[in-house]
Amino acid sequence: MMKLAWLTDIHLNFIDDVIRQKFYEEIINTKCDGVLISGDIAEAPCIVDLLNEMVAYINKPIYFVLGNHDYYKGRIKEVYEAMMALTKKHDKLFWLPASGMQKFNNNTLLIGQDGWADGRLGDYQNSRVVLNDSRMIADLFQEKILGKYQLLEKMQQLADADAMKLADDLKHAIGQNPKKIIVLMHVPPFKEVCLHKGKINDDDWLPFFSSKIMGDVLIAVAEQNSAIEFLVLCGHTHSKASVSYGNLRVEVGRAENGRPEIQKIIRLTS
Numbered sequence: 001m002m003k004l005a006w007l008t009d010i011h012l013n014f015i016d017d018v019i020r021q022k023f024y025e026e027i028i029n030t031k032c033d034g035v036l037i038s039g040d041i042a043e044a045p046c047i048v049d050l051l052n053e054m055v056a057y058i059n060k061p062i063y064f065v066l067g068n069h070d071y072y073k074g075r076i077k078e079v080y081e082a083m084m085a086l087t088k089k090h091d092k093l094f095w096l097p098a099s100g101m102q103k104f105n106n107n108t109l110l111i112g113q114d115g116w117a118d119g120r121l122g123d124y125q126n127s128r129v130v131l132n133d134s135r136m137i138a139d140l141f142q143e144k145i146l147g148k149y150q151l152l153e154k155m156q157q158l159a160d161a162d163a164m165k166l167a168d169d170l171k172h173a174i175g176q177n178p179k180k181i182i183v184l185m186h187v188p189p190f191k192e193v194c195l196h197k198g199k200i201n202d203d204d205w206l207p208f209f210s211s212k213i214m215g216d217v218l219i220a221v222a223e224q225n226s227a228i229e230f231l232v233l234c235g236h237t238h239s240k241a242s243v244s245y246g247n248l249r250v251e252v253g254r255a256e257n258g259r260p261e262i263q264k265i266i267r268l269t270s
Contacts, residue, residue, distance in 0.1 A: 113166045121210045127208075
């Protein structure tokens with residue numbers, strides 16, 4: 001049996017060396033064979049160093065996607081390039097958009113794309129919410145200067161690009177005839193798992209905490225491939241949630257800044 005530890009929104013840059021090492025020890029103590037991270041690992045200036053630190057300490061393969069915070073204080077293209085170089089250089093670090101599909105056994109495959117909030121759920125037009133993304137990510141800050149709808153256009157451009165890549169990944173994975181496909185992404189694809197204090201986020205917040213385009217891709221593929229079990233692991237909202245639609249299950253992990261935790265251990269049988 002293979003065991004994978006799922007983490008999300010661990011924000012390693014918010015905690016000191018002592019707490020990070022304690023967290024790494026907790027991962028080691030699970031006796032897992034690998035780690036899955038569904039984004040928000042750190043911030044752009046330090047994410048490479050912290051991933052290198054983590055993998056050196058736990059000495060396990062780390063399969064990950066990035067979240068919006070991982071692009072903070074940086075430019076998207078530069079972060080992409082850094083993650084591609086890191087994946088190419090290190091044999092235990094797998095940024096899934098660069099490394100591609102991973103095969104764990106004859107039955108289970110892993111794929112992942114970062115994903116972005118796309119403003120299509122809720123009421124973007126009348127929302128007064130302004131996230132730090134439009135201040136802390138250089139690409140989005142430029143759009144914010146131009147106006148609210150230029151920002152939405154950029155959000156959807158990023159979200160749609162990742163959704164297209166996810167559709168390609170799923171098509172390739174399905175061609176391998178697996179029993180199960182695990183999908184890592186950061187932003188939840190359905191409003192039912194975008195929770196705050198146990199309730200679905202309201203129409204002001206939903207545009208920034210969901211990716212409808214990713215949900216559309218997942219639903220279409222799951223309906224067309226009913227013999228395959230799809231497990232989607234997300235983060236972003238910091239609120240635990242889950243929903244199932246037939247053979248498609250989506251889980252969102254809980255998180256608290258400064259207190260990273262292991263969400264669950266996923267056991268794969270051969």
